[in-house]
Amino acid sequence: MASISNAPSLKHGLSLWCPQSTSVNQIPRPSPVALACFRRRFSVSASSFANENREFVIVGGGNAAGYAARTFVEHGMADGRLCIVSKEGFHTCVGTGGERQTPDWYKEKGIEMLCGEPVGDIDIEKQTLRTNSGKLVKYGSLIIATGSTASRFPDKIGGNLPGVHYIRDVADANSLISSLEKAKKVVVVGGGYIGMEVAAAAVGWKLDTTIIFPEDHLMKRLFTPPLAQNYEELYQEYGVKFIKGGFIKNLEAGSDGRVAAVKLENGSTIEADTVVVGIGPNPAVSPFERVGLNSTVGGIEVDGQFRTNIPGIFAIGDVAAFPLKIYNRIARVEHVDHARRSAQHCVKSLLTAQTATYDYLPYFYSRVFEYEGSPRKVWWQFFGDNVGETVEIGKFDPKVATFWIDSGKLKGVLLESGSPEEFQLLPKLARNQPSVDKDKLRRASSVEEALEIARASLQVDAEV
Numbered sequence: 001m002a003s004i005s006n007a008p009s010l011k012h013g014l015s016l017w018c019p020q021s022t023s024v025n026q027i028p029r030p031s032p033v034a035l036a037c038f039r040r041r042f043s044v045s046a047s048s049f050a051n052e053n054r055e056f057v058i059v060g061g062g063n064a065a066g067y068a069a070r071t072f073v074e075h076g077m078a079d080g081r082l083c084i085v086s087k088e089g090f091h092t093c094v095g096t097g098g099e100r101q102t103p104d105w106y107k108e109k110g111i112e113m114l115c116g117e118p119v120g121d122i123d124i125e126k127q128t129l130r131t132n133s134g135k136l137v138k139y140g141s142l143i144i145a146t147g148s149t150a151s152r153f154p155d156k157i158g159g160n161l162p163g164v165h166y167i168r169d170v171a172d173a174n175s176l177i178s179s180l181e182k183a184k185k186v187v188v189v190g191g192g193y194i195g196m197e198v199a200a201a202a203v204g205w206k207l208d209t210t211i212i213f214p215e216d217h218l219m220k221r222l223f224t225p226p227l228a229q230n231y232e233e234l235y236q237e238y239g240v241k242f243i244k245g246g247f248i249k250n251l252e253a254g255s256d257g258r259v260a261a262v263k264l265e266n267g268s269t270i271e272a273d274t275v276v277v278g279i280g281p282n283p284a285v286s287p288f289e290r291v292g293l294n295s296t297v298g299g300i301e302v303d304g305q306f307r308t309n310i311p312g313i314f315a316i317g318d319v320a321a322f323p324l325k326i327y328n329r330i331a332r333v334e335h336v337d338h339a340r341r342s343a344q345h346c347v348k349s350l351l352t353a354q355t356a357t358y359d360y361l362p363y364f365y366s367r368v369f370e371y372e373g374s375p376r377k378v379w380w381q382f383f384g385d386n387v388g389e390t391v392e393i394g395k396f397d398p399k400v401a402t403f404w405i406d407s408g409k410l411k412g413v414l415l416e417s418g419s420p421e422e423f424q425l426l427p428k429l430a431r432n433q434p435s436v437d438k439d440k441l442r443r444a445s446s447v448e449e450a451l452e453i454a455r456a457s458l459q460v461d462a463e464v
Helices: 063-074 103-108 171-181 194-203 225-238 338-349 420-432 440-441 447-463
Strands: 004-006 055-060 082-086 112-115 119-123 128-131 136-138 141-146 148-152 164-166 187-188 208-213 242-244 248-253 259-264 269-271 274-277 281-283 313-315 320-324 329-333 363-370 378-384 388-395 400-406 409-416
Touching: 004 338, 055 063, 063 082, 063 338, 103 112, 112 208, 141 338, 164 171, 171 194, 171 274, 194 208, 194 225, 194 274, 194 363, 225 242, 225 400, 259 274, 378 420, 388 440, 400 440, 400 447, 409 420, 409 447, 420 447, 440 447
Parallel strands: 055 082, 055 141, 082 112, 141 313, 164 274, 187 208, 187 274, 208 242
Antiparallel strands: 004 329, 119 128, 128 136, 148 281, 248 259, 259 269, 320 329, 363 378, 378 409, 388 400, 400 409
């Protein structure tokens, strides 16, 4: 799921639900829903290890780990050589096609799986991992793909009451579905991506839904105030209620011990039998702090091939603080697309002579209100960087486009309800950052005309 952390400020606060799973916002209640360098050879001589050919070990059970495993398989380097250590059951969203990576798939490919085995310690000098159950795992090359964890409310304010949910993995999503099937009043805490997605799902299930967040508008780290207003008005038409500038004091339990209300610092109380907390993730760096952390964006610091400061140790996906080449800064990106791409780039660099620096273009999208009977489906895409001045075109009927322009260059663009061809233009604009005339863009009478002006600027820059 997707946000980007960068220096010196956090500019995007998005989280992406795995597109391989059916999202709760697509199906109305009561349908059941499931969310869900040159290669070096190493030998292990210690007879105490069950498998003495663990040349490669991946720690993690999410999409980054899954796509790293897939890339090892594609290079013929998985069978008998690869071990995956994961604290949870393994899940991979095969959103780009190909074989579904079920437990049987890993077995067929000869990949050793140690599930339900959280790593408790690492011995960098001896190149070993120790799991919480005491198992020792020797590695030649280690890929850390531990992802991120949801920020939680403390127990003392009711953060772990029954009916309170945090969304980071399939088990979390399935637990939420069980609550929603019996819910009547849902409170979503957080006005970012998770909050918007969950609220859209809940009202689709005909539930009384309220979003509470401390900022003055939705998606504060990406949306401009006018853009946020468009979405807020649309959500209100669907029945979503907003409490802006709201700070949580505590979650209150009912007589049955389940969450029954959310109490705010201003003294007001909102009834709720289900609470979903989406207040941001934290990179899961433990127990790998010694490998080297980035103090600005968090996560494990790596180079453009995802190598850490320790030879033979790599980090990918949410947990990696990597050079965002296009903007010349260090960033962390919490996005399924980055999880896949970083995994593939890392493994190719490890197994082949690939030396190219990872060159990622920040990208986020959302699709909500897609269930049958919905009066309007919402689908926006954003590419690039939301810095500089903004130009917004369109009346949200249904289209709207927002352009971010810095020092005369088009840095980022968000488009709602575009055509496939228009959406395909966005990454070209964001990557090439053409010079654009702001005044000419502002005079555009439609989203289509504005996009054509931006497209033409690409051609002009190419001819210069």
